[in-house]
Amino acid sequence: KARKEKPDLLAVTGDFVDDLSLLGPAFDRLGGLSREIPCGTYFCWGNHEYFRNIDQVRAALDSSPVRLLENSNALIDAGERPFYLMGVDYPWAKDPQERQAICRQFFNAAKQGIPDGAFTVLLAHHPDFITEGFDAGIPLTLTGHTHGGQVALFGKTLLPISYRYMRGMYHSGGCRGYVSTGTGHWFPFRFGCPAEIGVFRL
Numbered sequence: 001k002a003r004k005e006k007p008d009l010l011a012v013t014g015d016f017v018d019d020l021s022l023l024g025p026a027f028d029r030l031g032g033l034s035r036e037i038p039c040g041t042y043f044c045w046g047n048h049e050y051f052r053n054i055d056q057v058r059a060a061l062d063s064s065p066v067r068l069l070e071n072s073n074a075l076i077d078a079g080e081r082p083f084y085l086m087g088v089d090y091p092w093a094k095d096p097q098e099r100q101a102i103c104r105q106f107f108n109a110a111k112q113g114i115p116d117g118a119f120t121v122l123l124a125h126h127p128d129f130i131t132e133g134f135d136a137g138i139p140l141t142l143t144g145h146t147h148g149g150q151v152a153l154f155g156k157t158l159l160p161i162s163y164r165y166m167r168g169m170y171h172s173g174g175c176r177g178y179v180s181t182g183t184g185h186w187f188p189f190r191f192g193c194p195a196e197i198g199v200f201r202l
Helices: 020-034 047-052 054-062 096-110 129-136
Strands: 010-012 041-043 072-077 083-087 119-123 140-143 168-172 175-179
Touching: 010 020, 020 041, 020 054, 041 083, 047 054, 072 096, 083 096, 096 129, 119 129, 129 140, 129 175
Parallel strands: 010 041, 083 119, 119 140, 140 175
Antiparallel strands: 072 083, 168 175
C-alpha cells in the first residue's frame, strides 16, 4: 500500500516489530521499498524496540538502507528553504512532568544544527512530543504509540488508557501534530480503530 502511494519519503515512528524472528524479513521488505523512495526511509525508536532487543534491532537497522534518527536530524532538501527531518528517542518516565522534561531534552538535542527558518518535520513515537513541536513552531509532528486506543466507539477508546494526544490530527496556530493508529495491535484484533498508513502532502 505504501508503494502504491509513490512517496518521496517514508517515516516509521517506532515499534517496528515485536516478534524478533520476523526482524530480518521485515527489514528486507522495508529495505526493498526504501530503495524506490527518492528521499529515503527514516526511523525513530519506539518503546517495543527496547522491550524486545534494541541491540538486535539496531544491528538490523545498520545493515539496511533505513536511517535512524536518534535525537538527531537529517537534511532532506537543501533548497531555498531547507527541509529537515528530526527524530527523537522514547522518553522513559511515568510521571508526566518528568516525561515532558525528557521530551524537551531530546527535542533540543535533535534540533542542533538546523538553521533558523528551515522547514522541519519531527518524528517521535510518544505523542507527548506534539507539545514540543507546538511550542517550537514545528509545522508537522508525526507520532504513534497509542494505537489510537485500539478498541474504540465513535472515535473514543473503550480501554482504560489516556493520553493528551490520542488519535488523529491536532492543531495549534499554524502547527499540526498527528497521532497515527498504526498498523499493529496489542490484541489480535481492532475495533472501531482500523490500521492505517498516513499520507501527507507538504
